[in-house]
Amino acid sequence: MSRFKSFDGVEIYYQAWLRKSALPPVVLQHGYVANMRVNWVVPGIVRRLNLAGRSVIALDARGHGRSGRPHDPASYGESRMAKDISCLLDELGLEEIDLVGYSMGATVALLAATQERRIRRVVAGGIGGATLHLDSRYRASGRKALANAMLASRWSIRDPTLAGFRLLADMVWADRKAMAAQALAFHSKRIPLERITVPTLILVGDSDPFASHPQKLQRAIRGAQLKVVPGDHSSVLVKPGFQNAIVEFLR
Incomplete structure (x- = not known):
């Protein structure tokens, strides 16, 4: 068990x-409500990377899994989670990594x-x-609805998407107050994608409603590749x- x-x-x-490899370690960042085990270990992704000879480091995002769980929205947001990754690299003295993130x-x-x-x-x-449109008013109202769903009675939630997130939160024993705080703090500013200069892959399922129009995201990142595979x-x-x-x- 490692913490910083x-x-x-x-x-x-x-x-x-860890594995012996000339390639840098792969750092994995999971999605909302999930944790490293649910997102990366149980599906076999950590094992698949290890079999390919890669060292893997996975972290529980703040508020999730076994990481700290403050209840103030000011402690959340993906920008803070990105800083957590930089602090992880400082903690481990890593000079280069490959980074894989899913959903959030x-x-x-x-x-x-x-x-x-x-x-890299x-x-x-x-x-x-x-x-490309994280600052839209629609997303602002969605953030509030998701936060409310995390705190309400599960049986009172009518929207199937909100009900799904709430069910997952209950299944993984998530701290629902922390989940509500992160929902209110979801990134709401334009990401300066033009600053990304490293090779980038956009990887989505062909039946994923949360990843529609991935070509638009691909075109916004210089030289990015797009791979669409079966799955939701x-x-x-x-x-x-x-x-x-x-x-x-x-590779």
């Missing part, structure tokens, strides 16, 4: 699976890639064209096509 205190004192939990973690990965020079390659999974937002994680795409791109 990030830039603002929030404790971040991480785990490493993909936003974190893109933000990190705009400012962190120690990133980036995979952004489970997001699409909506990433949840099932794609266990698909060989998804896992192989990560391994091949990072």
Whole structure:
């Protein structure tokens, strides 16, 4: 069990699976409500990368899993999570990594890639064209509705998407007050994607409603590649096509 205190004192939990390799370690950042185990270990992605000879480091995002769980929205947002990644690299003395993020973690990965020079390659999974419009009023109302769903009675939630996130939160024993705080703090500013200069892969499932129009995101990042594989937002994680795409791109 490994932990460190990030830039603002929030404790971040991480785990490493090390292999001897000339290539840099792969850092994995999971999605909203999930944790490293749900997003990366159980689907077999950590094992797949290890079999390919890669060292892997996965962290629980602030508020998630075994990391610190403040309840103030001011402690959250993907920009802070991107800083957590930089603090992790400082903690471990790493000079270069490959970074893979999924869903919320993909936003974190893109933000990190705009400012962190120690990133060699980036995979952004489970997001699409909506990433270009994080500052829309529609998303602001959605953030509030999601926060409310985390705090309400599960049986009172009528929207199927909100009900799905709430069910996942209950299944993984998430701190729902922390989840509500992160929902209110979801990144709401334009990401300066033009600053990303490292090789980038946009990786989505063909039936993923959260990753529609991925071509728009691909075009916004110089030289980015796009890979569409079978699967929806949840099932794609266990698909060989998804896992192989990560391994091949990072090779």
